[in-house]
Amino acid sequence: MTMKISQKISVKCKKCNKLHDINPEGFSDPEMTSDERSMGYETQYIWEHEFNCDKCNNDLKITIEGYEYPVGILNYQEFNSEGCLIVNEPSLEINNEDYEND
Numbered sequence: 001m002t003m004k005i006s007q008k009i010s011v012k013c014k015k016c017n018k019l020h021d022i023n024p025e026g027f028s029d030p031e032m033t034s035d036e037r038s039m040g041y042e043t044q045y046i047w048e049h050e051f052n053c054d055k056c057n058n059d060l061k062i063t064i065e066g067y068e069y070p071v072g073i074l075n076y077q078e079f080n081s082e083g084c085l086i087v088n089e090p091s092l093e094i095n096n097e098d099y100e101n102d
């Protein structure tokens with residue numbers, strides 16, 4: 001089971017208001033942690049993306065968290081940003097293909 005970011009994210013620099021689009025491919029692989037709970041494993045995925053505004057050189061950071069629980073279900077998601085505002089929120093989805101092919 002893998003969770004992925006399914007659409008581009010737009011953020012606005014807090015300093016100069018420049019808009020930045022980040023494609024899902026711009027994020028590296030998420031950090032994953034699993035915990036066993038009553039209905040099986042809960043997996044937390046965390047993506048972090050840091051870059052500098054190409055207009056004012058402000059430090060921008062986006063953190064995306066997704067929780068899969070029970071397995072195959074997107075239970076909860078949270079987005080955080082530093083130095084910028086999220087204009088177009090990311091969308092997360094769980095790729096069920098691996099599971100169906102088992």
Ligand SMILES: [Zn+2]
Binds near residue numbers: 013014015018053
């Ligand atoms: Zn800027």
